[in-house]
Amino acid sequence: YSCSSLIVSRMGTNSLAFLISVRPSIKHSESDSDDVVVIKGADVALQCAAEGTPRPAVTWLKDGLPITGQRSAKVLNEGRLLQIKDAKVSDTGRYTCIAVNVAGQADMQKNPLTLMFMVSLVNFQTQKYQAPVDTSVTLQCQADGSPPPSVTWHKDGQPLSESIRQRVLSSGSLQIAFVQPLDTGRYTCTAANAAGTANLEMSLTVQKQEVEVVENSQAQLVCVVEGVPQPSLVRMQATICVLQQMMPAWWKGVSH
Known part of the structure; x- marks a missing residue:
């Protein structure tokens, strides 16, 4: 930028420098998903495409708290990348990146990243x-x-x-x-x-259990049934349990 001034009959020119600050912004693509699905034990990388003038400083939050001193999570590339190694269930949460410079700040609060873990048996x-x-x-x-x-x-x-x-x-x-x-x-x-x-x-x-019985001795036969409605009659014929109706809860009938 330059300015000119006319003083009496003499023209002078002065040059002034202006530093234009641009408020930070974070780019989102249509392919970005709010939810990040991660398999337990895998590595995951979360991007924060922050822009602005001067270049904004980027910090990360997990569930509203700064990410500091965590073994599994590392902030790389001046905050533009959050890397989580060997993801665990405890890493589940809402991750937010914040970009700040002299013109203001921007964050991903509207579209937080949520880690979900696929089922393992x-x-x-x-x-x-x-x-x-x-x-x-x-x-x-x-x-x-x-x-x-x-x-x-x-x-x-x-x-x-x-x-x-x-x-x-x-x-x-x-x-x-x-x-x-x-x-x-x-x-x-x-x-x-x-x-x-x-x-x-x-x-x-x-x-199946086979029961051997000595002739003229006593034997116990057990019949376990369940159903709806309750049986009106249960009788034992040899080793066969005969039901007239099914009952709503398990029931034991014992015959000697």
Whole structure:
């Protein structure tokens, strides 16, 4: 920039320098997603494309607090890049980058970055379960992810509903009480959250028990049933349990 002035009959020219400051801005592309889906143990890089004059200083926040002294998170390229190594569930949160210079500041508060972890299932060594009749068994299924996944079970491809004999524990495992031959089959544990789905298959074999009875001695036969509505009559014929109606809760009938 320059200015000119006329004094009496003499013209003089002075040059002045102006420093124009430009308020910071952070560029967003249409392909950017608000949510960043990360597999547990993977590396993730969060970009902050900040511009301005003079070049703005960039800082990062996690859930509103400055990121400092964290082993897994490193700020690189003068703040334009936040790198998280070996991502863990504890790294989940809302990340915000802030760009500041003498003209003002800009941030990504409107579009925070949220880390979600795809579901992973603990691979237990036991995937083939065997249990004698009338005992209890727990089919192991432990899911991890963020947000916390929901767990559902299927038996032979069909949804499995909870009952008094069958219930899903808080860990996600399936507990079956008083197992019967009809419980034999293939079971699938499905864990799902907003980031994805994972399945774990296993099998259960219920071992029948043969009872040997000496002639003219006493024997005990056990019949375990469940259903809706309650049976009006249950009788024992040899080793066959005969039901007139199904009942709403598990029931044991004992005949001597």
